[in-house]
Amino acid sequence: MSSFDENEAFEAAGRPSLSSLAMSARGTPYLDDLNPAQREAVEALDGPVLMLAGAGTGKTKALTTRIAHLLNTGRARPNEILAVTFTNKAAREMKGRVERLMGQTVEGMPWLGTFHAICVKLLRRHAELVGLKTNFTILDTDDQVRLLKQLIVAANIDEKRWPPRMLAGLIDNWKNRAWTPDKVPVADAAAFNNRGVELYAAYQARLKALNAVDFGDLLLHVVTIFQTHADILAQYQRWFRYILVDEYQDTNVAQYLWLRLLAGGHKNICCVGDDDQSIYGWRGAEVGNILRFEKDFPGAKVVRLEQNYRSTPHILAAASGVIAGNADRLGKTLWTEANDGEKVRLIGHWDGEEEARWIGEEIEAMQRGTRGLAPMGLDSMAILVRASHQMRAFEDRFLTIGLPYRVIGGPRFYERMEIRDAMAYFRVAVSPDDDLGFERIINTPKRGVGDKALQSIQRVARANGVSLLDGARLAVAAGELSGKAKGEVGKLVDSFDRWRRLTLNPQQSHIELAEQILEESGYTEMWQNDKTPEAPGRLENLKELVEALEQFDNLQGFLEHVALIMDNETDEAGEKVSIMTLHGAKGLEFPAVFLPGWEDGLFPSQRSMDESGLKGLEEERRLAYVGITRAEELCTISFAANRRVYGQWQSALPSRFIDELPADHVEVLTPPGLYGGGYGAAAPGFGGGDIEERAASANVYNSPGWRRLQERSQMRGTSQPSEARNIVIDMTAVSSFTQGDRIFHQKFGYGYVMAIEGDKLDIEFEKAGSKKVVAKFVVAAGRDGEDVPF
DNA sequence: CGCTGCATGCTTTTT
């Protein structure tokens, strides 16, 4: 039986009586801070509770106060409370707020964390029950895909018709539903050219051989252990006296089973969520979990948090109007004591670039203070898009006008190529049998070790039943490699031997070792010699990676933790507008929010509707609800008639969600005639109507205003070259650049100044084409790039 | 083995 460490020790010591733990003498002042619904949710400590918390209703406050109350009344010790979140950020926030409420650091809430982090902890204790060693490694998506690719090739399947990513998605889905290979239903097993389940089983076998798991396994293995070892399950059921779950609407089947199993004893489970904010169906979340709660947990108490502390009544009404279009809701009515404020604003544009230009100008106006609103800092404003490719229009525009912005989302720190490469070096140094890591870096930087050399090494390794690193060693000794590869691989193997010895030396600083590895492997040098605009950033990231090591005692510890902490906290200083996806905005709030791209096909996304029909449309509608409810004071929705999609111009109709906005709470900014056909003006019954009907009635494209715009836009389009030729070159301008200067720009790379117009430069970039950019965003670069300016 | 040039095919994203 595996150890229960802190639990066992505690049980052996005997459970202190509840009264001795109770600190009720201190009173419960924190309860006075709550509204009646919140208070009800906090005080209903026993039995199943569903806290239905609408956007901005103080759910984190209720959740954390509930934890404080559990501790304060002596119902549970900190380590007897299981509190799960989806993200590290949410877990951190919760921990911090509990500590503030308790007025002290909560000594160990070891079981407050993400589903995955908690599962890692459980799985390390019981790894042997699913055929793993306790030091198993966690593969990221990249490793997962590379592994699957090997299996697909080995199974003689055409990887072009059946791409590894597709299989990865399929297996993820199955794992989300808690289907082990033997449990995949026959109907689904036909997937992936009839070989899906076979490959899934092969993949699991390979993972076991590598002593590795993927993210899905973390949950699935633990569920399997619980299902097959009643004694172990019973111990945890006893141990976790109270369970709290954040964002319950986002749980998938595996997480749901996990929770049900653990809550099976005390049944003290409190789930917090909002069915209207379920936006992760596409990655396995089941809204059904929250809709079914009362059936799953008979006698459940349902508490609704409906008082909103975030948004104005107009914003709430607009959001409510949209979400009312969904069936199968548990239903909530948000209300607020706030004053009316501004109506939600709606504006149409000719195309996506104009939309970006308008929003840029609007942001600058709001900075100065406009519409009777106080001047707003850029940190108070956000642009929320449906799909990340929409961000480019804004980035381009903001770079041109010199408006500071930050993109939230994007590739996470630990997902970046250079970070993964560096980590692969560390991994192999720490565990020489990490074949995936070795394979990743054997030819990075380029060592002249190509496909053929790698295949020889793999062959030797397999024939001798050893790791790739040892296979490489043997291949070199046996003269299996050609000239260049032989020398290089030999050197690499020697290096790893040396680094390995250093990892085992307790005197060796792991930070210095990490630097040494990156230096000696030639990895740092590779990026120093790289002339692409990304290279400096990558070197910067490597520096950051090494700095992050300081928080750990050794490389091993660092590697173990990092797999789960894919944080992307880029707290770049300075006032900046945030640009992010609607998904990325969940849980955030901003005084002013822009929601561009409300066009049918883009939002709601055509693909979502094609793939998931009405269910997909409803999820898109929830996304619209999430978007609007991020706004505190000012919410601006916009759409464009034309947009470049995959380089192709396409026109679209305004989103059907626009028709669903309640007219009383919307101010249409679009000039009359521009959008005369649909919203408010002409059609009182804009709530209904299918798309064809609206297309027929929308005289948008025939209206005089629209025509005017179109003409203007076309004129602009064709006149640009001549305008450019007429630019007055002002040599006295503030900028210190002259025509013909070679410059460097953070995003666009190298280019030459073609013309100067005030503080704006016309630059012909080597890679990015010609752009207008504010002078302060570029730096002088030497001729032919010999002088990299950092 | 590595580079270049063409064909392809696309949401959303945490862990």
Next chain:
DNA sequence: GCATGCAGCG
């Protein structure tokens, strides 16, 4: 429009 991935050549 762009990144990725493959085939073909040096």
